[in-house]
Amino acid sequence: MARYIALLLLYTSVACAEILTPPYFNLALGKKITASATCGDEGSELYCKLAGANVDHDETVIQGQVCDYCDATNKTKKHPPEYAVDGMETWWQSPPLSRGMKYNEVNLTIDLGQEFHVAYVFVRMGNSPRPGLWALEKSTDYGKTFKPWQYFSDSPQDCVRYFGKESLQPITKDDSVICSTEYSKIVPLEGGEIPISLLNYRPSANKYFNSSVLQEWTRATNVRLRLLRTKNLLGHLMSVARQDPTVTRRYFYSIKDISIGGRCMCNGHADTCDPADPQSDSSILVCRCQHNTCGPQCAACCPGFEQKKWRISQSWDKFACEPCNCHNHTTECEFDASIDEQFLSLDINGRYEGGGVCKNCQHNTEGINCNKCKPTYYRPYEKRWEELDVCQPCNCNLHYSTGNCQEETGQCECRREFNPPNCDSCAYGYFDYPNCKPCTCNLNGTDGQHCTPTDGMCPCKFNYAGASCEKCADGYYSPECKNCECNSVGSVSQVCDKESGNCTCKSKYNGRTCNQCEAGYFNYPTCKHCNCDTSGTEPIICDDITGQCICKPGFGGTRCDQCLSG
Numbered sequence: 001m002a003r004y005i006a007l008l009l010l011y012t013s014v015a016c017a018e019i020l021t022p023p024y025f026n027l028a029l030g031k032k033i034t035a036s037a038t039c040g041d042e043g044s045e046l047y048c049k050l051a052g053a054n055v056d057h058d059e060t061v062i063q064g065q066v067c068d069y070c071d072a073t074n075k076t077k078k079h080p081p082e083y084a085v086d087g088m089e090t091w092w093q094s095p096p097l098s099r100g101m102k103y104n105e106v107n108l109t110i111d112l113g114q115e116f117h118v119a120y121v122f123v124r125m126g127n128s129p130r131p132g133l134w135a136l137e138k139s140t141d142y143g144k145t146f147k148p149w150q151y152f153s154d155s156p157q158d159c160v161r162y163f164g165k166e167s168l169q170p171i172t173k174d175d176s177v178i179c180s181t182e183y184s185k186i187v188p189l190e191g192g193e194i195p196i197s198l199l200n201y202r203p204s205a206n207k208y209f210n211s212s213v214l215q216e217w218t219r220a221t222n223v224r225l226r227l228l229r230t231k232n233l234l235g236h237l238m239s240v241a242r243q244d245p246t247v248t249r250r251y252f253y254s255i256k257d258i259s260i261g262g263r264c265m266c267n268g269h270a271d272t273c274d275p276a277d278p279q280s281d282s283s284i285l286v287c288r289c290q291h292n293t294c295g296p297q298c299a300a301c302c303p304g305f306e307q308k309k310w311r312i313s314q315s316w317d318k319f320a321c322e323p324c325n326c327h328n329h330t331t332e333c334e335f336d337a338s339i340d341e342q343f344l345s346l347d348i349n350g351r352y353e354g355g356g357v358c359k360n361c362q363h364n365t366e367g368i369n370c371n372k373c374k375p376t377y378y379r380p381y382e383k384r385w386e387e388l389d390v391c392q393p394c395n396c397n398l399h400y401s402t403g404n405c406q407e408e409t410g411q412c413e414c415r416r417e418f419n420p421p422n423c424d425s426c427a428y429g430y431f432d433y434p435n436c437k438p439c440t441c442n443l444n445g446t447d448g449q450h451c452t453p454t455d456g457m458c459p460c461k462f463n464y465a466g467a468s469c470e471k472c473a474d475g476y477y478s479p480e481c482k483n484c485e486c487n488s489v490g491s492v493s494q495v496c497d498k499e500s501g502n503c504t505c506k507s508k509y510n511g512r513t514c515n516q517c518e519a520g521y522f523n524y525p526t527c528k529h530c531n532c533d534t535s536g537t538e539p540i541i542c543d544d545i546t547g548q549c550i551c552k553p554g555f556g557g558t559r560c561d562q563c564l565s566g
């Protein structure tokens with residue numbers, strides 16, 4: 001058996017030399033195991049062996065068969081499922097078919113208690129031949145659903161009949177489910193072995209960490225042997241069919257040991273896993289994470305080490321979580337994918353790589369990397385960001401200043417009422433230093449730099465009016481007090497509406513500046529009356545240059561007072 005396991009593991013041990021992986025061990029040993037039926041679980045039960053040469057001390061010979069009893073209540077005669085994973089020469093045994101033909105179908109299920117990567121399963125039989133027909137199955141949802149791993153049958157015909165014709169195809173994919181016929185022979189009658197590798201000959205067998213399909217294929221929380229049919233001696237076929245109890249009592253499953261070779265799932269970040277809490281009864285194993293990773297399967301970066309997005313470490317892409325660059329001002333940070341995409345976060349090598357965002361920056365710092373001073377603090381010249389006192393308070397007079405000041409120089413930032421850099425005069429729009437109140441004259445409309453009225457009046461520009469020059473003078477309109485440009489022929493006066501700019505037109509005239517004829521008149525600037533019948537014309541009545549009437553469809557004649565033919 002040891003030789004088999006060494007062969008089964010050859011592939012993976014080579015493949016994973018460059019990344020951290022915990023060692024393989026027998027996951028099944030001592031795990032919770034259940035059987036849908038067990039010999040002797042309903043009271044004492046007779047069974048006889050197919051093999052019969054050597055009679056043990058407490059076995060008896062009946063009609064030439066070596067026989068014994070199962071009895072779940074008898075310490076020496078019981079064969080519970082636990083005996084298949086106890087690491088000893090004891091065995092689990094199913095009810096013989098003499099109890100009922102339905103005991104051809106028995107399930108034996110091992111609960112691994114957590115998720116593992118499984119590389120092989122190794123079954124050693126007890127005092128029965130290997131099963132004639134069965135399926136090895138696994139669950140990744142703690143036993144809710146099961147998927148097949150491998151099928152076993154004594155003939156290719158039965159592979160097709162029970163498991164579909166694709167089960168006879170060779171392995172082409174990392175998750176191909178094949179049907180094996182080599183482990184369902186009648187010999188040996190006892191003690192046969194079934195080695196099952198879940199990795200060998202699969203396309204990604206020697207690059208395991210490159211294939212998420214193969215990783216998924218080997219994941220398991222539960223392993224089930226779904227036994228479907230015992231293996232018969234050829235001469236017994238008729239007698240088994242007739243359900244002759246002297247024959248059917250010789251057919252059952254007996255399994256001495258199931259080894260499941262597997263390892264903790266640590267994503268390439270740990271080389272050992274051991275019990276989470278040695279003090280408790282729980283046998284849950286957790287990875288001893290390296291590379292600054294955390295979690296039972298090292299599936300996350302540890303707090304404070306989230307500069308780069310976590311990923312699996314694989315031979316072609318070794319990965320270790322990195323601390324964030326918070327310049328000594330905090331140990332807390334979080335990864336933010338959008339910061340990563342925008343290259344906004346500095347890593348410990350001073351490059352904009354990764355998405356670590358520092359949290360709870362101390363020492364009056366703030367920002368993605370704690371590399372900005374909080375408002376009203378500044379970094380003096382020659383202070384480095386790593387220094388605890390890098391940010392020092394600005395020394396500013398709040399009458400003149402916002403309280404913030406410039407990096408390096410500490411120069412105070414002026415309030416908007418004052419002129420930078422020294423805040424020693426009023427800014428444009430303000431007057432009366434050092435109080436610097438807002439100007440009361442409308443500066444757009446005032447001539448010169450006058451800010452306050454003299455004798456109650458501001459000196460307005462020619463096109464502005466009002467005490468503060470806040471409105472347009474007559475003949476000008478908003479918003480920039482442009483000239484109305486009212487047409488001298490068509491307008492009543494040169495003054496237009498100060499909001500819309502519309503001039504007041506004489507009759508017959510139209511347009512904002514009254515430089516067009518109204519509808520019904522033509523030939524500006526004389527604007528003569530169109531000689532048309534308005535009931536037959538379009539709304540504009542006549543051509544504004546020639547005076548020709550413009551008829552509606554169906555109307556004709558020079559005045560549009562006739563119907564067209566039709």
Ligand SMILES: [Ca+2]
Binds near residue numbers: 084085086089092256
């Ligand atoms: Ca055992």
